[in-house]
Amino acid sequence: MIQNSSEPVLKVSNLKKYYPGVKAVDGVSFELFPGEIISVLGPNGAGKTTTIEIIEGLRVKDEGEIIYFGKYNEINDKIKDRIGVCFQENFYFEELTVVEILKLFSSLYTKCLPIDEILNTFELNEKKKTRVKHLSGGQKQRLAVALAFVNDPDIVFLDEPTVGLDPHARRHLWDIILKFKLLGKSIILTTHYMDEAQILSDRVYIIDYGKIIATGTPHELIISSGLNSVIEFPKEYSEYFQQDELVIVGEYAYMHVSDSVKAIQNLLEKGIHDFVVRHPTLEDVFLKLTGRKID
Incomplete structure (x- = not known):
C-alpha cells in the first residue's frame, strides 16, 4: 500500500x-x-x-x-x-x-x-x-x-x-x-x-x-476479533449446544473456540464426527460481527 x-x-x-x-x-x-x-x-x-x-x-x-x-x-x-x-x-x-x-x-x-x-x-x-x-x-x-x-x-x-x-x-x-x-x-x-x-x-x-x-x-x-479456531458442522447438531455459542448460516453452524482440543473432545463425546476445524478467516470475522453471510 x-x-x-x-x-x-x-x-x-x-x-x-x-x-x-x-x-x-x-x-x-x-x-x-x-x-x-x-x-x-x-x-x-x-x-x-x-x-x-x-x-x-x-x-x-x-x-x-x-x-x-x-x-x-x-x-x-x-x-x-x-x-x-x-x-x-x-x-x-x-x-x-x-x-x-x-x-x-x-x-x-x-x-x-x-x-x-x-x-x-x-x-x-x-x-x-x-x-x-x-x-x-x-x-x-x-x-x-x-x-x-x-x-x-x-x-x-x-x-x-x-x-x-x-x-x-x-x-x-x-x-x-x-x-x-x-x-x-x-x-x-x-x-x-x-x-x-x-x-x-x-x-x-x-x-x-x-x-x-x-x-x-x-x-x-x-486478530482483533478474538477468534482462535473455528469449528464448522451441519446445523442439525446445533441442538447440542447453547445457541449463543453458535452462528448458524444456511445449512451449517459455526462455533468459535479458544481451546480447540477441548471442543473437539466435546463434539466426539456427543457423537458428532462430521466437522471441520480451521483457522479463522475474514469471513468468520464478518459472520461474528453481522451474523450473516453476504448473499
Missing part, C-alpha cells in the same frame, strides 16, 4: 442518506490512498451499494462531505475523467464487437490506454472481433472490468468484478487488479467473495445497518 505521507485521493466524512423509515447510510466515513485497495463489505441492505453509488455520482447524499483528489467536493467532469467503474450489472450495444465497444468507451474520455494493451491484459484479444451478444458470461465480465480501466483512471470502483468467472479466471483477474495497484491506481472493491477481499485488500470496511462497524487490514480484523 502506497500510503506514507500521501494525501488521500478520496475522503468521505459523515456520509448520510435517509429514506422514509430507513437510514440507508448513517454517518459513514473512510479514506482511500494512492496505490491502495480497500473493500467495503456488508450484507444485503447494509448500505454499501448506496454509499458507493453516492460517491460515483449516481445518487445524491443528504449530508456529509466527499473530497476527491484533495480539492473537489462535488463530482464533476474532471472527476469523472479520472475514475473508472465496473458495475455489478452491465448493458452494452449487443451488436457491437469487443473492439468497437472499447473504442466507443475510449472516445468518451480525454485520455485512454491503448486498445491493444487492454485486449491483451484482459485476455480478450481472440474475441476482439466477436459481437458482444456472442460472448460468454465470463467474457462479458472481463470486458466489464476492462472498461473500468480503459481511461487509465486514478480511482477505480469494482462492484463484484469476478462474478461468473471460474476459479482460474478469478485468480487471473486478481493478478491484473494487483498490477494496476502497483501502478498507483486506487481501487474500491465490493465483493461477496471473502477470500477475494482478504487477498486483495489493504484495508477493509465492514458496514451494517448503514454504519461502519469495523475497519482494519484483514489480518488486524482477524
